[in-house]
Amino acid sequence: MTESKGDIVRNVPFLEKEGTMRTLIRNGTVVTSVNEYEADIYIEDGIIKEIGKNISRDAEEIIHAEGKLIFPGGVDEHVHYGSFGGRLFETTDAAAAGGTTTIVDFAPQEKGVPLIDAIKKQAAKAQGTACVDFAFHGIIMDPKESVFEEIAQLPEVGVSTLKLFMAYKGTDFYSDDESILKAMMKARECGVTMMVHAENADIINVLQKKYLAEGHTEPVYHYYSRPPVAEEEATKRAIALARTADCPLYVVHVSVKEAMEAIREAYTQGYPVFGETCTHYLTLTTEYLAKPDFEGAKYVCAPPLRPQKHVDALWEAVQKGWLQAVGSDHCALEGGFETKKRGLGDFTKIPNGCPGVQDRLAMLWTEGVCKGRITRQKFIELFATMPAKVVGLYPQKGEIAAGSDADLVIFDPDYEGVIRNEDSLHGIDYSPFEGFPVKGRPEQVYLRGKKIAENGRFIGPKGEGKWQKCRPYAMCYDYFSLN
Numbered sequence: 001m002t003e004s005k006g007d008i009v010r011n012v013p014f015l016e017k018e019g020t021m022r023t024l025i026r027n028g029t030v031v032t033s034v035n036e037y038e039a040d041i042y043i044e045d046g047i048i049k050e051i052g053k054n055i056s057r058d059a060e061e062i063i064h065a066e067g068k069l070i071f072p073g074g075v076d077e078h079v080h081y082g083s084f085g086g087r088l089f090e091t092t093d094a095a096a097a098g099g100t101t102t103i104v105d106f107a108p109q110e111k112g113v114p115l116i117d118a119i120k121k122q123a124a125k126a127q128g129t130a131c132v133d134f135a136f137h138g139i140i141m142d143p144k145e146s147v148f149e150e151i152a153q154l155p156e157v158g159v160s161t162l163k164l165f166m167a168y169k170g171t172d173f174y175s176d177d178e179s180i181l182k183a184m185m186k187a188r189e190c191g192v193t194m195m196v197h198a199e200n201a202d203i204i205n206v207l208q209k210k211y212l213a214e215g216h217t218e219p220v221y222h223y224y225s226r227p228p229v230a231e232e233e234a235t236k237r238a239i240a241l242a243r244t245a246d247c248p249l250y251v252v253h254v255s256v257k258e259a260m261e262a263i264r265e266a267y268t269q270g271y272p273v274f275g276e277t278c279t280h281y282l283t284l285t286t287e288y289l290a291k292p293d294f295e296g297a298k299y300v301c302a303p304p305l306r307p308q309k310h311v312d313a314l315w316e317a318v319q320k321g322w323l324q325a326v327g328s329d330h331c332a333l334e335g336g337f338e339t340k341k342r343g344l345g346d347f348t349k350i351p352n353g354c355p356g357v358q359d360r361l362a363m364l365w366t367e368g369v370c371k372g373r374i375t376r377q378k379f380i381e382l383f384a385t386m387p388a389k390v391v392g393l394y395p396q397k398g399e400i401a402a403g404s405d406a407d408l409v410i411f412d413p414d415y416e417g418v419i420r421n422e423d424s425l426h427g428i429d430y431s432p433f434e435g436f437p438v439k440g441r442p443e444q445v446y447l448r449g450k451k452i453a454e455n456g457r458f459i460g461p462k463g464e465g466k467w468q469k470c471r472p473y474a475m476c477y478d479y480f481s482l483n
């Protein structure tokens, strides 16, 4: 077909006849976790078929991407849809608009429900609703022998990661050390990577009661009752358990310097111990929790936001590779700020969770790349490549290479704007990043070769996200072959 300078050129009747879709992206700057170069990308039926200079192929859609950067679609390996009070998968258009094309959700397990059934149930909620591709982590909420036995079946349903909670004692989420160790031993046998929510539950319970008894009810006491030492201690204990089980460990939402250092130390000593931090721990501090008029409640998540010293340490950690990925821990609570108000007069009743899936790219790029904290390559690594590797979806996801899914972000680096909740699609009434200036934005977002978002708007249709099956023995197990 004839190319014309400018926007997209289409020949829809041909598509309908042949049933194939061919797209050619011309002259963009392809940015990967290892390099960047100017090239054309040729896509056929949702897959990248060829990357090179002056590709000579017919295509129904030709995009001229001079001056634009091409990123792999983001992989957010830490989101909550429909659990912890989070809104459901119909709000995943927010992910698409923000340049994330794959989300990995945590499938909650109700007591008495087999682990595999819990995953299938969560998948059924996503199927036909999700706007981007999706995969799952298991969560054990019924820690007992028969459930530990089920861990071996996780890879059969495409799940290669499993989260246990050291916090939330007195709820179904909590697992004690014995349960965690037993789960780790099983996980090690079948290539499942263990994840932990590392906060010492007893420290939190005692401090919560103490502060309430002293009459401290405000949101900032969420921080004081979950001090850095609670996370440091639990992280070290999780590492000890993982070492005992000889099981790879991926510590999610690391928020304190000392926990990060424990992970770095274990890795340096030769143990397969890795970690993730989240957008908000890199960009927001405890001061947000201290906002007046209960506004601080909007920022309540667990672990809590930390003082600047930790924020600085986490930037150094992602820059130097001591933490491997940045997730959003997206949890847009149904009802938004009104729901947070359940904790008026008692900070322990403020539900945990903040939205963030749409703003992960913008915040990481603006605060990281534009401020000189990380390179473009490191940005891609944290945003897409490593998350895909950790969960066992690489190189189908998180990469721009022949054979990978054509999940692509055409990024305009010159755009300047401000994050406003009114532009957000996460479906609640506030954004924790409200008012942050951003540089650059996803101009076009492609999911398996199909454009799904443009300039911050989802252009649908909704429900075309597909369940992606994760492979066991993923990145955290690679380490064994190095030794």
Ligand code: URP
Pocket (backbone or CB within 6 Å): 080, 084, 197, 253, 300, 301, 302, 303, 329, 331, 352, 353, 354
């Ligand atoms: O506050 C948070 N992070 N809510 C979601 C649950 C979790 O622990 O990740």
Ligand code: ZN
Pocket (backbone or CB within 6 Å): 196, 197, 252, 253, 302
């Ligand atoms: Zn957690």
Ligand code: ZN
Pocket (backbone or CB within 6 Å): 078, 079, 080, 329
């Ligand atoms: Zn989470």
